[in-house]
Amino acid sequence: MKYCAGVDIGGTTIKIGMIDSDGALVAKWEIPTRKGENGLLFMKDIADEIKRFVEEKDDMTMEDLIGVGMGMPGPVLPDGYMEVCVNLDVHELYPARLLSELLGGIKTALANDANVAALGEMWQGAGKGQDSICMVTLGTGVGGGIVNEGRIVSGMHGAGGEIGHMCVEPGETEVCNCGGHGCLEQYASATGIVRVAKRKLASSDRPSRMRDVADLSAKDVCDLAKEGDELALESLRYSMDRLAFILSHIALASDPQMFVIGGGVSKAGTFLTDMISEEMKKYQGIVPMDRYDVALATLGNNAGIYGAARLVMPEEAAEA
Amino acid sequence: MKYCAGVDIGGTTIKIGMIDSDGALVAKWEIPTRKGENGLLFMKDIADEIKRFVEEKDDMTMEDLIGVGMGMPGPVLPDGYMEVCVNLDVHELYPARLLSELLGGIKTALANDANVAALGEMWQGAGKGQDSICMVTLGTGVGGGIVNEGRIVSGMHGAGGEIGHMCVEPGETEVCNCGGHGCLEQYASATGIVRVAKRKLASSDRPSRMRDVADLSAKDVCDLAKEGDELALESLRYSMDRLAFILSHIALASDPQMFVIGGGVSKAGTFLTDMISEEMKKYQGIVPMDRYDVALATLGNNAGIYGAARLVMPEEAAEA
Numbered sequence: 001m002k003y004c005a006g007v008d009i010g011g012t013t014i015k016i017g018m019i020d021s022d023g024a025l026v027a028k029w030e031i032p033t034r035k036g037e038n039g040l041l042f043m044k045d046i047a048d049e050i051k052r053f054v055e056e057k058d059d060m061t062m063e064d065l066i067g068v069g070m071g072m073p074g075p076v077l078p079d080g081y082m083e084v085c086v087n088l089d090v091h092e093l094y095p096a097r098l099l100s101e102l103l104g105g106i107k108t109a110l111a112n113d114a115n116v117a118a119l120g121e122m123w124q125g126a127g128k129g130q131d132s133i134c135m136v137t138l139g140t141g142v143g144g145g146i147v148n149e150g151r152i153v154s155g156m157h158g159a160g161g162e163i164g165h166m167c168v169e170p171g172e173t174e175v176c177n178c179g180g181h182g183c184l185e186q187y188a189s190a191t192g193i194v195r196v197a198k199r200k201l202a203s204s205d206r207p208s209r210m211r212d213v214a215d216l217s218a219k220d221v222c223d224l225a226k227e228g229d230e231l232a233l234e235s236l237r238y239s240m241d242r243l244a245f246i247l248s249h250i251a252l253a254s255d256p257q258m259f260v261i262g263g264g265v266s267k268a269g270t271f272l273t274d275m276i277s278e279e280m281k282k283y284q285g286i287v288p289m290d291r292y293d294v295a296l297a298t299l300g301n302n303a304g305i306y307g308a309a310r311l312v313m314p315e316e317a318a319e320a
Numbered sequence: 321m322k323y324c325a326g327v328d329i330g331g332t333t334i335k336i337g338m339i340d341s342d343g344a345l346v347a348k349w350e351i352p353t354r355k356g357e358n359g360l361l362f363m364k365d366i367a368d369e370i371k372r373f374v375e376e377k378d379d380m381t382m383e384d385l386i387g388v389g390m391g392m393p394g395p396v397l398p399d400g401y402m403e404v405c406v407n408l409d410v411h412e413l414y415p416a417r418l419l420s421e422l423l424g425g426i427k428t429a430l431a432n433d434a435n436v437a438a439l440g441e442m443w444q445g446a447g448k449g450q451d452s453i454c455m456v457t458l459g460t461g462v463g464g465g466i467v468n469e470g471r472i473v474s475g476m477h478g479a480g481g482e483i484g485h486m487c488v489e490p491g492e493t494e495v496c497n498c499g500g501h502g503c504l505e506q507y508a509s510a511t512g513i514v515r516v517a518k519r520k521l522a523s524s525d526r527p528s529r530m531r532d533v534a535d536l537s538a539k540d541v542c543d544l545a546k547e548g549d550e551l552a553l554e555s556l557r558y559s560m561d562r563l564a565f566i567l568s569h570i571a572l573a574s575d576p577q578m579f580v581i582g583g584g585v586s587k588a589g590t591f592l593t594d595m596i597s598e599e600m601k602k603y604q605g606i607v608p609m610d611r612y613d614v615a616l617a618t619l620g621n622n623a624g625i626y627g628a629a630r631l632v633m634p635e636e637a638a639e640a
Contacts, residue, residue, distance in 0.1 A: 132476050146573060148473060155575020156452050157611055162572040165606040167565070180605020245487070246569070252482040253466060253573045255475020285500020286485040291477055 002317070003060065005050055005068040006120075006309030008113065009033065011087035014042060016049055017305030021066070021317040023124055027053065028305065039090040039098070046070075047102035067107030067312030068099060071116030071304045075158025080110055082158075109311035113304055115152045115161055118145025120307030121260045123318065125299040132256040135297065136163060136243065138265035141177070142185040142192070146254050150315075153254065163250065164189070168242045187242040190218035190265050197221045197235040206231055222268035240272070241279045248283030251292055262297030269296065322637070323380065325370055325388040326440075326629030328433065329353065331407035334362060336369055337625030341386070341637040343444055347373065348625065359410040359418070366390075367422035387427030387632030388419060391436030391624045395478025400430055402478075429631035433624055435472045435481055438465025440627030441580045443638065445619040452576040455617065456483060456563065458585035461497070462505040462512070466574050470635075473574065483570065484509070488562045507562040510538035510585050517541045517555040526551055542588035560592070561599045568603035571612055582617030589616065 001020050008015040011033060018027040031049060034041040050068060054060050072095060074085035080096050096110040111119070118135035127133040131150040137143035142164030146153040153160040164185040165178050172182030174195075186192050194216055201210060208231035213220050224232035247259055261273055273294045280289040299306055310318060321340050328335040331353060338347040351369060354361040370388060374380050392415060394405035400416045416430040431439070438455035447453040451470040457463035462484030466473040473480040484505040485498050492502030494515075506512050514536055521530060528551035533540050544552035567579055581593055593614045600609040619626055630638060 148468065149471075151469075153468060153574055156577045157575055157607055159572050159575040159607045162575075162606055166569045166572050167603040167605065170565070170602065176605055178606040180603075183605050245490070249486045249566070249569050250573055252479050252486050253570055254473055255477055255479040255482075257476045282490065283487040283500075285487065285496055285503050286482055286498040287477055287479045 001059075002064055002066050004066045004309040004313050006305035006307065006311075007046055007068060007070045008116070008304030008308055009042065009046075009070060009072045009088065010113075011073065014046060015301070015305055016046065016053075017302065017309060018053060019306065019309040019313075021313070023318075025302065025305065028302070033088065035089045039085075039088060039093055039095060042088070043095065043098050043102060047099060050103065062104070062106075065106065066314065066317075067109065068103065069109045069111075069116070069308035069311030070095060070099065071111060071113035071308045073113045076110055076112050076154060077158050078154065078156060082110075107312050111152050111154055111308075111311060112145070112158060112161075114143035115145040115147075115154060116307035116311065117143070117262065117303040118147050118161065118260070118307065119152050119310050120299055120303035120305065121262065121297050122147045122150075123310045124306045125303060126260045126295040126297050127258060130257040132254070133258050133260055134161070134163075134247070134250050134254065134256045135260040135262060136247075137263035137297075138189060138261065139263035140190055142189045142243075143263070146250070146256065148254050148256070163246055166246050166249075168245055184242055184246050188239045190263075193218040193221050193236065193239045193265065196239050197232065200231055200235045200238075208232060210235075218265050219267070222265070222272065226268070226271050237275060237279065240275045241282070244276050244279035245283060247276070247292075247294075248280055248289060251280075251287060251289060255287075256292070258293040258295055260295050260297050262300075262303065266296055321379075322384055322386050324386045324629040324633050326625035326627065327366055327388060327390045328436070328624030328628055329362065329366075329390060329392045329408065330433075331393065334366060335621070335625055336366065336373075337622065337629060338373060339626065339629040339633075341633070343638070345622065345625065348622070353408065355409045359405075359408060359413055359415060362408070363415065363418050363422060367419060370423065382424070382426075385426065386634065386637075387429065388423065389429045389431075389436070389628035389631030390415065390419065391431060391433035391628045393433045396430055396432050396474060397478050398474065398476060402430075427632050431472050431474055431627075431631060432465070432478060432481075434463035435465040435474060436627035436631065437463070437582065437623040438467050438481065438580070438627065439472050439630050440619055440623035440625065441582065441617050442467045442470075443630045444626045445623060446580040446615040446617050447578060450577040452574070453578050453580055454481070454483075454567070454570050454574065454576045455580040455582060456567075457583035457617075458509060458581065459583035460510055462509045462563075463583070466570070466576065468574050468576070483566055486566050486569075488565055504562055504566050508559050510583075513538040513541050513556065513559045513585065516559050517552065520551055520555045520558075528552060538585050539587070542585070542592065546588070546591050557595060557599065560595045561602070564596050564599035565603060567596070567612075567614075568600055568609060571600075571607060571609060575607075576612070578613035578615055580615050580617050582620075582623065586616055
């Protein structure tokens with residue numbers, strides 16, 4: 001049996017997974033992210049962990065390891081260059097090249113973490129059997145990844161699939177984390193959903209059980225909307241309308257088979273995906289938007305590991 | 321020398337070009353589009369024209385013809401199926417398969433005409449030397465094509481690059497040709513530019529030389545805007561703002577190296593592309609929009625021929 005390692009590098013922890021050529025996750029563990037020396041510390045840790053795993057596994061040698069794929073939270077240029085990765089304190093680095101050197105010249109690959117998660121969901125998650133999906137992660141921010149005919153659309157500036165920062169409200173006065181105004185993230189992320197709800201509460205005296213919640217969360221807004229609280233429902237519908245507006249544009253740009261919704265907010269389930277589907281219909285013209293499935297992600301936090309491993313998996317194995 | 325034929329099939333005429341493996345257009349001619357028998361008539365004409373050309377050319381046999389690529393005005397599914405092509409009176413057909421049969425099993429390929437034009441501009445036009453561009457054709461309608469890493473993004477429903485029908489004004493009351501409301505085409509096409517200008521004229525008594533023009537055209541609006549007519553300038557700027565809004569979304573979806581503007585309206589030249597660049601800056605957040613060149617198309621009506629030929633050109637020849 002041959003294996004690929006998938007490494008999902010976050011600001012606090014690094015998730016490492018070993019996936020066999022049948023696509024099964026055979027081992028998974030985490031290590032803390034040791035920042036410093038421009039990424040060299042945590043890169044050495046990753047190399048050591050992989051070597052240790054192979055050594056300890058009875059029926060495996062380094063010959064059985066096809067390669068190591070990685071996801072990192074920042075823009076990756078087509079040649080693998082990262083100008084900056086703020087969360088990891090890394091600047092002007094070719095991370096995949098570095099890891100390959102640390103592992104004796106093994107095949108390595110790198111992509112943006114949201115893009116890698118999309119690839120993972122396409123391969124072994126909600127998009128299994130498809131080859132073109134767009135994944136949206138609704139968490140603290142809004143992450144996005146587009147996979148077209150089996151390949152991540154990384155883009156020429158590493159901005160491929162950055163749907164969280166597409167402008168949906170040019171007149172917005174509050175500034176987004178990215179420095180822009182009216183980004184999708186300001187409306188449809190967990191933070192954005194709360195922000196929209198609070199604005200809605202402040203703009204009228206209409207009754208809502210949201211007023212009784214001390215530290216309103218996106219989960220509260222979703223739960224109350226499900227229970228029929230009118231203001232919560234209107235508010236959430238507006239947030240999902242802004243997402244649907246952007247998804248209708250993606251539909252007519254890369255035209256995927258389906259949209260996959262992940263992240264903490266997606267725990268609201270089909271109530272949320274049905275709402276997104278419904279809102280998308282408003283924007284249909286030349287292509288009926290009900291052709292696009294809107295599905296819940298199924299791999300959770302493992303999507304990044306699967307996708308990272310898929311980056312180095314040979315086509316014939318990946319399709320088996 | 322080896323050759324590829326590029327065929328651009330329109331509702332009135334069919335353009336045929338013969339391109340050698342150095343990328344030079346060595347011959348180009350047109351025939352009328354004979355509709356009927358579900359495309360069989362014009363497909364036979366194309367096959368006959370190509371055979372005749374090869375026969376008449378002294379130093380060429382059918383062995384020297386690598387293949388024939390085609391562009392057609394409608395959605396093409398990943399397997400080459402066209403459910404319907406209204407302008408050509410074709411239904412439920414695999415056109416590339418049919419043409420291959422008519423030419424003794426030669427390599428053939430088909431893509432949507434706007435997508436093929438984008439591929440042509442990437443290969444031998446404004447995008448020469450790049451491999452990822454988005455082309456927008458501002459004519460009677462708004463056509464679009466996205467090429468990512470050298471390949472057309474056709475999409476799973478044939479809707480890839482259909483930027484003319486992305487919604488930019490959900491509140492629009494007039495209906496677009498496609499049945500939708502507020503499509504980009506309603507603002508930024510030649511027709512749309514005139515519509516926006518007429519609305520602007522009707523909404524105020526402000527003076528404008530546009531009021532003196534009997535049958536206002538997009539060219540009139542552009543010319544008067546260039547000459548400093550304030551209302552014409554405001555009106556055109558609004559039309560280009562709607563285009564820039566969408567281009568900023570494409571920038572964060574497929575993240576091309578550049579945008580290429582073609583079609584009749586693009587005859588307004590760099591005045592127009594500078595305006596589009598300027599308007600795009602309003603929508604920059606995580607990626608500065610001035611990273612994206614906005615260039616004029618250079619191949620004119622030949623873009624489709626080049627792109628269609630490129631569909632069947634082997635990689636090593638195309639990159640030579």
